[in-house]
Amino acid sequence: MxxxxxxxxxxxxxxxxxxxxxxxxxxxxxxxxxxxxxxxxxxxxxxxxxxxxxxxxxxxxxxxxxxxxxxxxxxxxxxxxxxxxxxxxxxxxxxxxxxxxxxxxxxxxxxxxxxxxxxxxxxxxxxxxxxxxxxxxxxxxxxxxxxxxxxxxxxxxxxxxxxxxxxxxxxxxxxxxTIVIVVMIVVMVVVVAVFRFIGRVLVLDSGLAGLRDLIFDFFNARSNVIAHRQLPSLDTHALPNFPPSMLDLFEVITTSGVVLWSRSYTPVKTSVINSLISDVFIEERTQPGSEGKWFKKDSYTLKWTLATDLGLIFVAVYQSLLQLTWIDELLDQVKKLFVAKYGDKVKASNGSKIQCHFDQYFDSSVRSLEPRAGSQAPARPPNGRTATEIKDQSDHDEASIGSGDNDEWLAPPPMPGVAQFEPSSNTTLSPSSPALVAQALLQASGRRPGGRGRRSRKSAGHSGASSAHASSGEERSPGRLSAKPKRGKEMRIWGEDGSAAEAGEEQKLDYSGTGGGSTDDEHDEPVRSRPELVDQSTWGTKTSQGDFVLKDLDFEINDILKQAKESDKKGPTGLASGLAAGAMGYLRNFVGGKTLSKEDTDKAISGIMTHLLEKNVAREAAAQICDSVQTSLVGQKTGSFQSIESLVKVAMEDALRKILTPTTSLDLLREIEQVRSSEGRPYVISIVGVNGVGKSTNLSKICFFLLQNKLKVLIAACDTFRSGAVEQLRVHARNLKELSEREGGVVDLYEKGYGKDAANIAKDAVAYAASQDFDVVLIDTAGRRHNDQRLMSSLEKFAKFADPDKILMVGEALVGSDSVQQARNFNAAFGRERKLDGFIISKCDTVGDMVGALISMVFATGIPVVFLGVGQNYTDLRTLNVKWAVGLLMS
Amino acid sequence: MASLLPQWEILGLPVSLPILFITLFAVILIPVVLSQLLSSKSKDGPSSFFLLAGPRDSGKTSFLLYLQEQTLIPTQTSTTSATVKLPTGVLEQIKSEDGETSIPEDIGSRHSFHLKDTPGHPKLRSQALTSINLGPKACIGIIFMLDSAVLSSQPRLTDTVEYLYELLLVIQKQYNSLSESSASSPDPIPLLIACNKNDLFTALPSAKISILLQTELGRMKETKRKGLLNAGAGEEDDEDLDRVLGDENSDHVTWEGLREFGVEISVQSGSIKSTHAESWKSWMSSCLDA
Known part of the structure; x- marks a missing residue:
């Protein structure tokens, strides 16, 4: 062959x-x-x-x-x-x-x-x-x-x-x-224009939601676009408003400060959440032990989750006494729900207010998560009807092909009579009140126990259609339609013989019209307009026992959560199929517009982390800064022709700037003037630090600066430990006196020799300064190792006795990874109420651009840098210029 | 047709050079033209806007939402800025006494302005300061909102004035460079100091606030002049030269004096909570008219 x-x-x-x-x-x-x-x-x-x-x-x-x-x-x-x-x-x-x-x-x-x-x-x-x-x-x-x-x-x-x-x-x-090319061009123009239009419609014109759904359905073959579904309106909904909860407050806030949705169970001061935002999100201070997972303020504990791409913050507030374990889950669930429902709107709204009818979703989430000891059902009320009624499912069951167990449920003769809900355990229903019917149906979301007696009947079927049946059918349909605009139709499908129907692909809803030989003409418009194809999965599911469970809010929530989980799994590739996703994703690395995931930024972040480490930033601080930068980047999109590296760099610059920018005024002269004029006492500055970092030198520099501004300064020599410390200060005082004589400043030294208690000397010095009408007291202290508990403990007494207006810690720019611990230990050494007020970073001239210690110390404590020592002269004292420092760090 | 014959093969496919060029030409040109056409319509960014600045908890976001929604909406501390497009109708709406919430629609749809809300937290103030741009088609006006009930406490006053000082300094710097580059000196930018929360008991009247701010600015100017150089001093972009606000020879700061330095300040009281913001609205509409 x-x-x-x-x-x-x-x-x-x-x-x-x-x-x-x-x-x-x-x-x-x-x-x-x-x-x-x-x-x-x-x-x-x-x-x-x-x-x-x-x-x-x-x-x-x-x-x-x-x-x-x-x-x-x-x-x-x-x-x-x-x-x-x-x-x-x-x-x-x-x-x-x-x-x-x-x-x-x-x-x-x-x-x-x-x-x-x-x-x-x-x-x-x-x-x-x-x-x-x-x-x-x-x-x-x-x-x-x-x-x-x-x-x-x-x-x-x-x-x-x-x-x-x-x-x-x-x-x-x-x-x-030529014809081909012309046609090609026309086709291209049309294609692009159409796609653009579609895109515009999808995002911008929420008014054309119907069209949007249509397009979505067409392309996605998704039968369920749940996120765009209409909610059942409030008044028909059976859920009680404000079910009690252990929560105190739940808020959904945009980063631009708008409270999009909130549920307050007890009044909570807004300052609670405000302090969360400014402490945790802006200043990035985590409370000790919390690892950034919770935040305590007053008697409340706050937990939160973020949707960074949308700029949303979800905050739950509850009493610290309560140990609520389900809050994380609730936050996660609410976040998914909220993002699914309002994500597009929030995006389009540009950070301003949008209308959210989120109450039921939230309540339902709380109900399903909050265990309520000794009260009603955990998730779903047990008082629904059983699905034994499903057995009444009869002949027109082309739909039940999928459900094999259907045959054994074949129908006993349906009971003739008016459509009726038997009163179940605690809900009384009457056929004449459609709204209540709808309510009951919504409630009956769980298993539906009970016997044959509890049935909704709408028996237009085998026993022959009486006018009563017909009319009851007619009466209810519009009621339902109005009560639950969109999904209502799908949810309540009752067999002709009174069963909760498994409506199949080809089955019509309108049993009243087709059953028992009654003709369509007997029914009026709303009834006839109802027939539509129903996919069983859109309105309920079958449990393992064959119980049919109607779809309701919980279902919708579950669906959203399921979808969110799936899309989590799929990742961003779920958005665009196959070839397109691959090609686009690759190209976007270069041209921008790529939505960043954690993996995308990993490389750039580790690069910038190395850079920070090279700049002498302590590893601990560098790692944390990089972490927070990375989290802030996930979900963002790169700009046009912007590489991930440059985006990370910009974000890092912002983060560093934010860290270094002080939150309080650092105008020392202004404060001195303030204290002098309003309180008449001397302004007290004390200087602490580890050995040999330049405490005395920087003290004399500050002194020189104050003297130039014609202030009367008293230097208190409270280093009673190291030999030569007092003599050193005496030399400084003499020099400064000579230098400042012409300027009009006055400087004096307060000394009590060696071996005495520093705190007492400091106290005496302040009293002396007050009596002699000094403007400023500068207190020099002994250098101490920050991890020596014995030496550090004396600082608390010192702070209490001298009560300085400012405690400044001198840190070397040379110090490496120890800087974080130094700053933390000194910050904690002054007791519960007192903290450091600022840092003086000395020896900046010796490190060139490796000014990482600045960042490490400020990041570890949130305390600003007040001065920089940049040389050996009295004039070599500078204030921090944030732009300069960030420039050096990023260079 | 002869020229269309394939010259090479790429991946087993014959490729004709002219066709390649024609196609590439079309490929490159069409989207450019198309996006030009489309973007000219939709690119309606906030080229000119009102800037809403001020220390935190002063009610900036509330004011924005009040203009947008005509109701009070709870807010929390902002961490990002937000720009919102508003119809000019929201400013005129109060004038008609009877038609309470009726925004004249024909006006509203045609004329609109942008309002940029910025966070007031000290660490995030750079967001506001960097968005000041005095060039043509930029800031229409700046609203500096403050809490008139807390100014009696010194730390809050210092905080507020420090922000105001920085803001005025940025304006002054831009104004200086702008007037150097152009022959005729540009118009000063209008700045409204909106003293919010005057419904509160401890609130100071606007005249008092005006004096307080001017003296405090003067003091701040004095200490800044005396203060240390900052670390970046002496390098190429030396910012220290411009550290002094207003006239270098005097330690006083007055609103009139600042007019020479590019800002025209008016101080007006109001309260968003008691929906008493007409003076601010009329200030805004006068800015828009100008």
Whole structure:
């Protein structure tokens, strides 16, 4: 048997995959439309390039290498000369159309010259996967006919694959090149315009929600666009308002400060949440032991979760006494629900107020999570009806194909009578009050225990339709419709025989109209307009016992949560299918518009972390800063042509600036003046620090600065430990006195020798200064190791006795990873009420641009840098310039 | 057609150079033209806006929401700025006594302005300061909102004035560079000091606040002049030269004096809580008219 294997170009595969591209692009549009327009343009550009490259291929194929040139004439012409020759010839010859003949062999036992046996043709794709195979029988023809036959056959078959390219049956191109290009352009313009329009509709015009859903459904084949569903309106909803909870307050806040939704169980001061925001989110101070998971203020504990991409903060407030374990879960669930329901709106609203009817969702979440000891059912009220009624499901059950156990539930005769809900354990229902019916149905969300008696009946069926049935049906339908605008219809489907129906794909809802021989004409419009296709899964599910559970709010919530979980799993690729996602994702690395995930930023973050470490930032601080930068970046989108690295860098600069910017005024002169004028006492500054960091030197620099401003300064020598410390200060005092005589400043030294208690000396010095009318007291203290508990403990007494207005800690710029611990220990050393007021970073001139210690210390404590020591002279004292420091750190 | 014959093969496909060029040309040109067409319509960013600044807890976001929704909406500390487009109708609406919440729709749809709310936390003030731009088509006006009930306490006053000082300094700097570059000196930017919360018992009247702010600014100016150089001093972008607000030869700061330095200040009381903000609204509409 002879075989021909033909390989078709790989790009044809792309053609087939192209179908997958279109909806992907639509979703991309949807996804992207709040971004810069330029990025949308880029997305368009990519799609256009892709499509045009495809069309380019077709063009070259059709115009240049059509099927007609598929060198079969030569093949056939030489058939008689032996198979080896033929295959050689074919191999050497390029064929148009990109179709290449891999091998063409004649079977050894071929009968005679000029005759082929069976020609077995294999069409393979680029990876040599078999696409199709067929057998030709040219054996009976002469070589010429065989050629024609083979050629036309192959062309026809192959042309099937090339239909799009506009070839006619002979495989000949039928269009002129210019026409094709013009058509292409028009098509492109239309495609892009349409997609843009769709994107716009999807995002911007929420008024066209119907159209949006339609498009979504069409492309996504998602039958459930839950996020866009209408809620049952409040008044028909059976849930009690404000069920009591252990929570005190729950708020959904935008980062721009608007409270989008809140539920307050007890009045809580707004300052509680405000302090959470300013302490945790702005100043990034975590309370000891909390690891950033909770925040305590007054008697409350606050927990929160963030949706960084939308700029939302979810905060739960409860009494610290309570150990509520379910808060995290609640926050997570509420976040998912809120984002699913209002995410688009929040995005479009640009950080301002939107209307949220979130109450039921929240209540339901709380109910399902909050265990209520000794009270009613945990999640769902048990007082519903059973699904034993489902057994009444009868003949018109094409729908139940999926549910195999249906047969055994086959119907007992339905009870004739007025449609009625039997009163169940604690709900009384009457058929004449549609709203109540709706209520009951909503409540009956759980299993529905109970017997045959508890049934809703609407028996228009087998016993013959009485007018009463008909009218009851009519009465209820509009009621339902109005009570639950959209989903109501789907949720209450009752069999004609009174069962909760498993409505199937092809089943109509309107049993009252079709059952028992009564004709449609007997029913009025609302009833007749109801028939629609119902997918069982859209309105309820079956439990393992075969109980049918109606869909309600809890279902919707579950659905949203399920979807959120799935999309979590899928990640961002879920947004755009297959090829499009891959290509776009890759390209976005370069052109921007990429939504960042944690993995994306990992590399850049670790790079910048190394950079920080090189700048002498303590590892602990660097790691934490990087962490917070990373969390703030996740979910963000890169700008046009912005690499992740540059985005991370910008974010890092912002973070560093935020850390270094002081929250209080650092104007020392102003404060001194203030204290002097209002209280008349001297302003007390004390200086602490580890050994040898330059406490005395910086003290004299500050003193010089104060003297230049014509203040009267008393230096108190409270280093009673190190020999020479007092003498050193005496020299400084003498120098300063000489320097400042002309300026008009007065400086004096208060000393009591060595060995005495520093706290007492400090106290005496302040009293002395007050009596002598000094403006400022500068207290020098002994250097102490920050991890020496014995030495550090004396600081608390010192702070109490001297009661300084400012306690400044001197830290070396040279210090490395120890800086964090130094700052923390000194900050904690002054007791519960007293903290450090500022840092003086000395020896900045010796480190060049490695000013990491600045960041480490400020980050560890949140205390600002007041002064920098930049040299050996009295004048070498500077205030911190945040821009300068950030510039050095990022250089 | 001869020219269209393939010259090369790429990946087994014959490629024709002219077709390649034509296609590439089309590919590059179409989206550019298209996006030009589309973006010209939709690119309606906040090229000119009112800036809403001020220390925290002064009611900036509340004012924004009050203008937007005409009701009081609870707020928390902001951490990001928000720009909202508002119809000018919201400013005129109060004038008609009887039609309470009726915004004249024809006006509302045609004329609108942007209002940029910025966080007031000290660490986030740079967001407001960097968005000040005196160039053409930039800030229409700046609203500096403060809490008139807390100014009697010194720390809060210092905080408020420090922010105001920084703000005025930024304006002054920009104004100086602007007037250097152009021959005629540009118009000063209007700045409203909106003294919010005057419904509270401890609130100071606007005249008192005005004096308080001016003297406090003067004091701050004095200490800043005496203060230390900052660490970046002496390097290329030396900011120290511009540290002094207003006239360098005097330690006093007056609103009239600041007019030369690019800002025209008016101080007006109001209260969002008691929906008493007409004076601010009329100030805004006068800015828009100008």
């Amino acid at each position: 002879s075989t021909v294997r033909v390989r078709i170009p790989s790009r044809l595969d792309s053609v087939r995959r192209f179908n997958g591209l279109l909806p992907g692009y639509v979703r991309l549009c949807h996804d992207k439309f709040d971004v810069l327009l330029f990025q949308t343009f880029l997305a368009d550009l990519l799609v256009v390039i892709f499509v045009l490259v495809l069309l380019l291929n077709f063009l070259t194929l059709t115009l240049v290498g059509g099927c007609s040139e598929i060198g079969f004439d030569s093949v056939a012409g030489r058939v008689g000369r032996g198979g080896g020759c033929i295959s050689k010839l074919l191999g050497s010859r390029g064929l148009g159309l990109g179709v290449e003949i891999l091998d063409l062999g004649l079977a050894k036992d071929d009968p005679g010259v000029g005759r082929w046996g069976l020609v077995d043709i294999w069409v393979v794709d680029y990876e040599e996967n078999l696409i199709e195979t067929y057998v030709l029988w040219p054996s009976e023809c002469n070589p010429g006919d065989a050629r024609d036959m083979l050629q036309s056959e192959l062309c026809n078959r192959l042309a099937g694959l090339f239909l799009v390219a506009g070839m006619d049956g002979d495989g000949r191109a039928s269009w002129d090149v």
